[in-house]
Amino acid sequence: MSFKFKSVSQPKNPEAKGDDGSQKEKQIKTLDLGNGSQVLYIQRLLSFDDSWKFFDYLNSHIPWTRPTIRVFGRSCVQPRDTCYIASPGLQQLIYSGYKPHAYTWDDYPPLKDILEAVQRVLPGSRFNSLLLNRYKGGNDNVGWHADDEKLYGPTPEIASVSFGCEREFLLKKRPNKSSQGDRRSDGEPVNKRLKKSSQVDQHSFTLKHGSLLVMRGYAQRDWLHSVPKRAKVEATRINLTFRYILE
Ligand SMILES: O=C(O)CCC(=O)C(=O)O
Numbered sequence: 001m002s003f004k005f006k007s008v009s010q011p012k013n014p015e016a017k018g019d020d021g022s023q024k025e026k027q028i029k030t031l032d033l034g035n036g037s038q039v040l041y042i043q044r045l046l047s048f049d050d051s052w053k054f055f056d057y058l059n060s061h062i063p064w065t066r067p068t069i070r071v072f073g074r075s076c077v078q079p080r081d082t083c084y085i086a087s088p089g090l091q092q093l094i095y096s097g098y099k100p101h102a103y104t105w106d107d108y109p110p111l112k113d114i115l116e117a118v119q120r121v122l123p124g125s126r127f128n129s130l131l132l133n134r135y136k137g138g139n140d141n142v143g144w145h146a147d148d149e150k151l152y153g154p155t156p157e158i159a160s161v162s163f164g165c166e167r168e169f170l171l172k173k174r175p176n177k178s179s180q181g182d183r184r185s186d187g188e189p190v191n192k193r194l195k196k197s198s199q200v201d202q203h204s205f206t207l208k209h210g211s212l213l214v215m216r217g218y219a220q221r222d223w224l225h226s227v228p229k230r231a232k233v234e235a236t237r238i239n240l241t242f243r244y245i246l247e
């Protein structure tokens with residue numbers, strides 16, 4: 001995995017005073033994926049202690065479910081727990097043939113505090129819905145996918161906050177039609193080209209307790225992401241992905 005983050009300064013967060021994290025952990029790091037796609041990462045959006053409070057609250061109060069979804073035409077139980085929050089009056093989300101019940105922000109008020117922390121570091125960004133995931137150990141996962149449902153528009157911004165057990169988050173470039181199969185668009189041997197592209201077109205992040213990762217621009221059109229199974233992991237991870245549904 002080869003990538004270099006570039007640090008940019010973060011808007012002042014007055015409430016971060018007295019936090020146990022260093023300035024470095026609070027910096028926004030940006031990764032330009034090319035062609036108008038970017039990833040941002042802040043290792044410590046929320047303090048370590050606050051993050052454990054949020055973890056405990058979410059773990060015990062959210063009405064987690066493990067729905068049956070359709071993947072490649074087959075029914076299967078989603079390999080993680082989930083819950084969905086949306087502002088009133090939005091289009092209904094459907095993914096993998098599943099229509100989650102939409103709870104409101106007022107049902108779980110601490111979610112509004114987490115959203116506020118996200119909005120403080122992303123001024124100008126808007127979010128009106130949230131998918132929560134709970135991974136109860138290393139067998140729970142999310143397979144390769146893009147959050148490219150039409151209701152998010154062509155360049156959705158997805159802000160992902162993680163609590164609890166660290167897990168690996170992978171990004172890989174979607175296969176480009178013009179470089180698939182046997183065609184040699186640039187005269188280079190096929191296997192050499194594939195090898196080269198697999199080196200530069202994959203990224204891996206270890207998502208820390210209290211961290212924020214943001215995908216924006218064309219990241220859903222041009223890239224896939226996943227949280228793979230990890231044999232030795234036993235602890236639970238909770239992840240919140242804030243999104244904006246076009247109104
Ligand atoms: O758990 C994560 O970090 C990613 C979750 C995700 O990709 C999703 O909810 O669409």
Ligand SMILES: [Fe+2]
Pocket residue numbers: 145146147225
């Ligand atoms: Fe996703």
